[in-house]
Amino acid sequence: MGEQPIFTTKAHVFHIDPKTKRSWVPASSQAVNVSFFYDSTRNLYRIISVEGSKAVINSTITPNMTFTKTSQKFGQWSDIRANTVYGLGFASEPELNKFIEKFQEVKEATRQAAQQKAQQQQQQTNGSASTPVTSASASPCSSRSVPTPPVPPSQTPEADDCPPIDHVVSSLPSNVNDLANTLKSSLVAHQRSQSLSGLQASKATDSPKHQAKDKQSVASLSQSTVEAQLRYENDRLKLALAQSSANAKKWEVELQTLKSNNARLTGALQESTANVEEWKRQLQALKEENTKMKSRVLELEASHGNPEAIAELRKEIGTLRNKKETLEEQVNNRDNELEQMRKRIEDNHQGQSASQKVEDKLKVLLADNEGLRSSVSRLQEQLDTTKSSNKAKKGALEQLNQRLAQKIQELKDIQHEISSLLNS
DSSP states (O other): OOEEEEEEEEEEEEEEOTTTSSSEEEOOSSOEEEEEEEETTTTEEEEEEEETTEEEEEEEOOTTOOEEEOSSSEEEEEETTTTEEEEEEOSSHHHHHHHHHHHHHHHHHHHHHHHHHHHHHHHHHHHHHHSOOOOTTSOTTTTOOOOSOOOOGGGOTTGGGSOOTHHHHTTSSSOHHHHHHHHHHHHHHHHHHHHHHHHHHHHHOOOHHHHHHHHHHHHHHHHHHHHHHHHHHHHHHHHHHHHHHHHHHHHHHHHHHHHHHHHHHHHHHHHHHHHHHHHHHHHHHHHHHHHHHHHHHHHHHHHTSOHHHHHHHHHHHHHHHHHHHHHHHHHHHHHHHHHHHHHHHHHHTTTOTHHHHHHHHHHHHHHHHHHHHHHHHHHHHHHHHHHHHHHHHHHHHHHHHHHHHHHHHHHHHHHHHHHHHHHO
């Protein structure tokens, strides 16, 4: 009930082919409503589009998403949660620009909400860490009671279950020497106060029995103070050990998550390398087709104005142009994917030696993409040259056609004169 639309536009929806990952599959039969929704209860944004009873887009926006404008009327973004890439085709470029502006606005709002949530969690964590709370269920280490002074870890059967003491000593407010000095000062102060009270009491009574009782009371009070202080420090030590164990488990989970993300990104990088090899093969095939095209042009020059040959040549030029545009779009998409992948790998491999190898692979892939782009530009130049030569040939053929038409008209006039003479 808390989710409301905040922006709506019309566009054709496409999904990336899950098998090839290189071509688009239409998800809607026509232009449908594409809306931004805001869920106030969960404080998140979604892009939703429905055609009939089928949801063609259901994408939750995250701060890491990027919307890429690949042409004047087409754009795309990748959704890792849905494991797909969405594409939108608009009727005009201003509509696409409006959608991009709204996407950036919503993305910024999502990023700010995530930062606020992280700050709140950090404040809660700092607040809970600054308040010492001893509980029997906090940790297996904190549940053990130690009525006597602790023994060395080698003599304790359960010492291996607790984290090392070096990790928690730094979190204590003072060291052992400070604790001993504090206890000594408290004992001296207490003894002084007791001695003063004993002197005052000796004025009232000077019996040896009364003095012995005062000494015993002073010793018992000092011993109880020391035991209370030791129990307090012992409880704080247990709490620090429990917090250290919880932090160790948390970092272990985060390390496992980073390893899984690293494996997934490595697989994606290998797939990208395979796609680059496939594009190289396609470029080689286009070069062969270009060679065949040149031979066809020579054949057409020999045919001297055959209309069927000219129509076939135009068809082949159009097909080659479409292939070139498709290849350029695929190269741009792959450049964007490689850039995103490089950012993710840099984030996950920061401080590791394996990041250098990944960057080298990315540099090689980028160099290959530059080679592909230069090949496409050369192919465009060849197409332009072919088009200009075809225009010149078309002009010559039109002149020949006009001359042929004149000759045919003259022959018809001669035939008409001959037939009129024969009839007369």
